[in-house]
Amino acid sequence: EIVLTQSPGTLSLSPGERATLSCRASQSVSSSYLAWYQQKPGQAPRLLIYDASSRATGIPDRFSGSGSGTDFTLTISRLEPEDFAVYYCQQYGSSQGTFGQGTKVEIK
Amino acid sequence: EVQLVQSGAEVKKPGESLKISCKGSGYSFTSYWIGWVRQMPGKGLEWMGNIYPGDSDTRYSPSFQGQVTISADKSISTAYLQWSSLKASDTAMYYCARHRGVGANRDAFDIWGQGTILTVSS
Numbered sequence: 001e002i003v004l005t006q007s008p009g010t011l012s013l014s015p016g017e018r019a020t021l022s023c024r025a026s027q028s029v030s031s032s033y034l035a036w037y038q039q040k041p042g043q044a045p046r047l048l049i050y051d052a053s054s055r056a057t058g059i060p061d062r063f064s065g066s067g068s069g070t071d072f073t074l075t076i077s078r079l080e081p082e083d084f085a086v087y088y089c090q091q092y093g094s095s096q097g098t099f100g101q102g103t104k105v106e107i108k
Numbered sequence: 109e110v111q112l113v114q115s116g117a118e119v120k121k122p123g124e125s126l127k128i129s130c131k132g133s134g135y136s137f138t139s140y141w142i143g144w145v146r147q148m149p150g151k152g153l154e155w156m157g158n159i160y161p162g163d164s165d166t167r168y169s170p171s172f173q174g175q176v177t178i179s180a181d182k183s184i185s186t187a188y189l190q191w192s193s194l195k196a197s198d199t200a201m202y203y204c205a206r207h208r209g210v211g212a213n214r215d216a217f218d219i220w221g222q223g224t225i226l227t228v229s230s
Binding site for chain 2: 001033035044045046056088092095097098101102
């Protein structure tokens, strides 16, 4: 099983600042099959990025994904008030998908 | 509109059985894999398994193999997650979600149900 480790656990930032979230895999993720999701309290997760760097439908361009192999990054260029949430990475390159433990982006 | 609508909240006792549902609409239900994801209270997301409603091909995470059963009834565009004997540790929110690509079981989840909250308590 591929284990995903996200860092930091919590990111305290102000609106307008840049957020950089990391996701590291225990082994190489096949074909960059990595996604990022946003989850707000009381809501289902929402797909932001798939295949490491492709934005999902309707996702603002302030969200971007990069990386390959074992190291992946989600960048939010300028935080909007609605971006404060928990973010999860997920790999789906192996026969079973696995999620990271999440990074909480909170208002400083 | 493409959507997945899940059955309502459940409160059960340990040892009871349960089947929760996830109904798809607005797309070809038989052409996309459906997955199930667990979220225990205050915790992260866990991939449980998935099913292709077209032929009921099913895969399980080793952590959930033998603990739950995933099924689907394509005639009514509905996927199911069931337990034969619930435990208190099954208390969680359960989401169904559609894999993004046609026929692809290795893909991101692009459409999510609203979740079904399960409480197991004596």
